[in-house]
Amino acid sequence: RKEVEQDPGPFNVPEGATVAFNCTYSNSASQSFFWYRQDCRKEPKLLMSVYSSGNEDGRFTAQLNRASQYISLLIRDSKLSDSATYLCVVSPGRRALTFGSGTRLQVQP
Amino acid sequence: EAGVVQSPRYKIIEKKQPVAFWCNPISGHNTLYWYLQNLGQGPELLIRYENEEAVDDSQLPKDRFSAERLKGVDSTLKIQPAELGDSAVYLCASSASGRETQYFGPGTRLLVL
Numbered sequence: 001r002k003e004v005e006q007d008p009g010p011f012n013v014p015e016g017a018t019v020a021f022n023c024t025y026s027n028s029a030s031q032s033f034f035w036y037r038q039d040c041r042k043e044p045k046l047l048m049s050v051y052s053s054g055n056e057d058g059r060f061t062a063q064l065n066r067a068s069q070y071i072s073l074l075i076r077d078s079k080l081s082d083s084a085t086y087l088c089v090v091s092p093g094r095r096a097l098t099f100g101s102g103t104r105l106q107v108q109p
Numbered sequence: 110e111a112g113v114v115q116s117p118r119y120k121i122i123e124k125k126q127p128v129a130f131w132c133n134p135i136s137g138h139n140t141l142y143w144y145l146q147n148l149g150q151g152p153e154l155l156i157r158y159e160n161e162e163a164v165d166d167s168q169l170p171k172d173r174f175s176a177e178r179l180k181g182v183d184s185t186l187k188i189q190p191a192e193l194g195d196s197a198v199y200l201c202a203s204s205a206s207g208r209e210t211q212y213f214g215p216g217t218r219l220l221v222l
Binding site: 004042044087091096097098 | 200209213
């Protein structure tokens with residue numbers, strides 16, 4: 001079993017749609033949680049950190065459920081430019097990051 | 110501010126040949142990471158440096174892979190000899206002391222024939 005599991009997709013959605021991605025993690029000692037975005041043939045870039053209280057950044061909302069070891073990312077009003085692979089990332093601390101395999105999003109006009 | 114710099118961007122070699130990748134982290138970042146990313150997968154950590162000390166190299170295949178970070182700045186990752194299965198993207202990342210956010214370089218795409 002992988003430490004971080006994600007649905008690989010692809011999720012094909014029309015512009016303006018709301019889409020949600022989930023991931024689960026196996027290490028209950030994980031302390032920090034992130035979503036990274038990776039465009040095709042580019043490097044991963046931090047999208048947002050994820051906190052237990054939930055956090056929002058513009059059209060993006062991230063949620064963490066420690067009891068269920070579950071992380072989510074909600075994108076509202078999808079734009080063509082949101083098309084990318086979204087990587088769920090957890091860390092047990094000590095700055096070690098464990099990446100999921102990513103969920104691919106394709107926003108269509 | 111300049112980002113993480115990696116070279117070369119692409120490398121094609123024949124199996125059993127040696128290959129080396131170079132990384133220059135963001136200025137002032139003490140922590141440097143090398144990751145391997147296979148197609149359709151997330152990055153996997155190979156080695157992490159705090160300044161010039163390798164503090165986590167448990168996932169580095171030491172029979173053929175080696176790395177160094179002289180003077181705690183630039184780093185080199187070497188594979189000798191390369192195998193077909195080493196074809197992947199090799200990513201370098203850095204982070205500032207006490208901060209978790211990692212900044213990635215553009216990666217080196219390796220193809221072993």
